[in-house]
Amino acid sequence: MGKGRLEAFSDGVIAIIITIMVLELKVPHGADLAALLPLTPVLLSYVLSFIYVGIYWNNHHHLLHTVKQVSGATLWANLHLLFWLSLIPFVTGWMGENHWQPLPVALYGGVLLMCAIAYTLLTLSLLKTHGRDSLLAQALGRDRKGKASLAIYVCALPLAFVHVWLAIALYMVVALIWLVPDRRIESRLQDESH
């Protein structure tokens, strides 16, 4: 099975997810600053989610770059990831419209946690097809970033009920960890081409 259509379909779904989030920015009726300001938390939530979905697209791009075959299990692991990503617009909207109250912030983190778990499952499904000695396996190494993200999300969820900003700060930490594209894969590829 070729990976072309898997990439194309994922690109399509992720492009729609990243764009429909902006539909939560409802056009206000007034034409002055007073009408615009209440949108600030919705806009900030949008920025955070845009970065998150952008990170997933970037990592997905890097991950599949090293991949040669795609099994039936991988197709479903990929759809499972897309499912959780598709819930991001909903939790982003809920968190933004309620000005970061505890439950929406925790649910936002819960969906991010499920996305991270789904991404890990996708990685494992690819490793199963490609073997421990593959370029992919070497590039991923011990996947410290992935494990750290999962741990941080698990900590952030209960902290949302202590103080929402603790949770949001931790979400931002995870974003920062990943903002740099996966240099492990990039450098491996560089080595390969020399």
Added chain:
Amino acid sequence: MGKGRLEAFSDGVIAIIITIMVLELKVPHGADLAALLPLTPVLLSYVLSFIYVGIYWNNHHHLLHTVKQVSGATLWANLHLLFWLSLIPFVTGWMGENHWQPLPVALYGGVLLMCAIAYTLLTLSLLKTHGRDSLLAQALGRDRKGKASLAIYVCALPLAFVHVWLAIALYMVVALIWLVPDRRIESRLQDESH
């Protein structure tokens, strides 16, 4: 006629269908569990439809993988399938918002039945171009899964008015039948490459 644009266009439409369903999950006004819980049937309907559309994308992917030429009739058979798939978000929303009442559940099954018929017509249109001895024809074999699905849908429709859960259970049975990607085609391809 190449199949590249047919695949790209279908991927685009299916990606949009699978993603706009999530727009039915309207952001609630409250920020507590009481505001979130009424969304449960909408969410569950979304999960079921996401799996269904995912199955169609997977099978479409496998089906076209073996295909070489695309005739004008195939282009329209494909658009016909996309038409019925495009109604899934509507019936999903109707079923979810009405907490699985008989008529919405039956209509949901009716649209699934039409999707299955449209998929069968697409298969037949491809078989016509490729002939009985083609890789495609061998891979599809007697298409027992397809025939079973049609039969189950026809049974499920009236059962929705007896008890909705009978119908929904049958819809899930069809999903389970297809959840495994079409091993017939996959194994044929494997044989081919040896």
Added chain:
Amino acid sequence: MGKGRLEAFSDGVIAIIITIMVLELKVPHGADLAALLPLTPVLLSYVLSFIYVGIYWNNHHHLLHTVKQVSGATLWANLHLLFWLSLIPFVTGWMGENHWQPLPVALYGGVLLMCAIAYTLLTLSLLKTHGRDSLLAQALGRDRKGKASLAIYVCALPLAFVHVWLAIALYMVVALIWLVPDRRIESRLQDESH
């Protein structure tokens, strides 16, 4: 300039246009037939527009198949076509929700007319790059279908104010003319490959 991205972008826009039309089918609040029936005109309008947009995608597919280079003017002629196509969901919704009253039906035809003009301009822009002796020019021939469509639309617009069904019948005639994909191009290609 390659035509790959032009096709990909057009596929994306047309896929979105054909799919967002279904968002006009608003999920009704009741769960019985009485709640569903008022949607019939919206659904029928959707079917007609789905066929129309499908025809444009099919013809666009065939048209670009024979094309080798894409000039800057062609990029804009293509965007111009996409602009008018993007208004189809709006006029479809207006026509459907008002149960085919004269002005919405005439405006629907007006947008279809502009789409047909834009498609003709795209064809002319491609002919300019490819020359009178090109495969494209031979395949298009005298473009009788295109000219007939323009003439029928011009007749249908005023007829919408005499009786809406006269206009709608003429729209269906145009759809039927085009429903068969452009055999001129298909047969030329066949000849070519022999």
Added chain:
Amino acid sequence: MGKGRLEAFSDGVIAIIITIMVLELKVPHGADLAALLPLTPVLLSYVLSFIYVGIYWNNHHHLLHTVKQVSGATLWANLHLLFWLSLIPFVTGWMGENHWQPLPVALYGGVLLMCAIAYTLLTLSLLKTHGRDSLLAQALGRDRKGKASLAIYVCALPLAFVHVWLAIALYMVVALIWLVPDRRIESRLQDESH
């Protein structure tokens, strides 16, 4: 890193942006001209933004045509551009629904300014990977169009509060500057192929 998925993802996002703007054209309830006319400013804003997004797609197309490698920084510069482009539907809707009042018109220009800055950053990021002697660098030359656009936007923003039509006229001037696709790159490519 290949540029294929970057192009595909950008095409997807830009296709969605250019199409969801039309959703702001809400179907009116009446079926006469009186119901349609209030939509005129929304439609005109849509036309202007359609042209703008079309220009960005065209230039993006031309820009990446000359590109060979895509670095991690370029992926993020591209996402940054897509972020600002994704705000165009919102500011278009706000400007249109408020019939071009000063603040919405200024904010519209502000988002256009950020898009222009993001496009410049994307260009710089590509130049960094490709070097001063590359085809890309030669094709861009001194980027007078880009610099002029930035200067015009900076002038237009305060002028929106003096008289909105001054600002809108300047926005149109920028559109006209770019409406012609980047002949610098096109002619360089032509030279190259000779």
